[in-house]
Amino acid sequence: xTIELRGYFITNLSTSLxxxxxEIEDSTGQNIHVLRSPEWSSQSRGTGMMIGIxxxxxxxxxxxxxxxxxxxxxxxxxxxxxxxTRDKVKHWYDIAQRIHGDTEHPLMAAEEEAYGFDPKAFxxxxxxxxxxxxxxxxxxxxxxxxxxxxxxxxxxxxPAFADRLIRLxxxxxxxxxxxxAKEVRxxxxxxxxxxxxxxxxxxxxxxxxxxxxxxxxxNGTEKTIGLRQA
Numbered sequence: 425x426t427i428e429l430r431g432y433f434i435t436n437l438s439t440s441l442x443x444x445x446x447e448i449e450d451s452t453g454q455n456i457h458v459l460r461s462p463e464w465s466s467q468s469r470g471t472g473m474m475i476g477i478x479x480x481x482x483x484x485x486x487x488x489x490x491x492x493x494x495x496x497x498x499x500x501x502x503x504x505x506x507x508x509t510r511d512k513v514k515h516w517y518d519i520a521q522r523i524h525g526d527t528e529h530p531l532m533a534a535e536e537e538a539y540g541f542d543p544k545a546f547x548x549x550x551x552x553x554x555x556x557x558x559x560x561x562x563x564x565x566x567x568x569x570x571x572x573x574x575x576x577x578x579x580x581x582x583p584a585f586a587d588r589l590i591r592l593x594x595x596x597x598x599x600x601x602x603x604x605a606k607e608v609r610x611x612x613x614x615x616x617x618x619x620x621x622x623x624x625x626x627x628x629x630x631x632x633x634x635x636x637x638x639x640x641x642x643n644g645t646e647k648t649i650g651l652r653q654a
Contacts, residue, residue, distance in 0.1 A: 575605035
């Protein structure tokens with residue numbers, strides 16, 4: 425049995441985040457469903473909007489803010505989401521999820537800060553752990569692919585982390601990744617689709633393996649465009 429937690433969610437939201445939720449729902453004409461989930465998550469599709477909240481971890485205003493901003497970007501601002509063409513194949517699904525998250529989150533940082541949260545501190549520990557694990561990678565391709573993703577966070581984490589990542593790139597023979605990743609990052613806010621196309625190609629993937637998903641929650645529709653054509 426699925427238990428709807430919308431009332432609990434709204435009651436615990438701060439005034440500013442409640443206003444954000446109302447803005448989304450008024451603009452789309454649809455309610456955001458809130459359900460129990462293993463971790464904080466969200467979904468915006470033509471079929472509707474959903475936020476998942478974990479049990480027993482307490483209510484996190486920052487996590488609620490993060491998921492609401494995700495929904496606002498997809499449902500209100502028509503920001504496309506990167507998905508795998510072969511979405512049912514776990515390997516490609518995981519790659520698309522990783523690329524999508526690591527390029528979308530830095531673009532959300534300024535808005536999270538506007539609501540009084542510190543995304544730099546929020547992501548720093550996870551990113552440093554990932555950087556440490558890079559040294560354990562056996563494949564030069566895996567190292568390079570992850571470096572491209574982690575380098576997207578230069579402006580979103582502590583300077584010390586950026587310095588550490590630069591040294592890691594240099595010691596693993598990937599110095600050229602720094603300049604190329606910076607170029608991609610600078611274009612993300614201007615033309616996300618073009619930047620993602622360039623990013624996946626420089627990571628060594630075929631752009632044909634990915635699509636951009638656009639959702640229209642108000643009209644209950646969605647469409648995909650191949651990354652090559654988008």
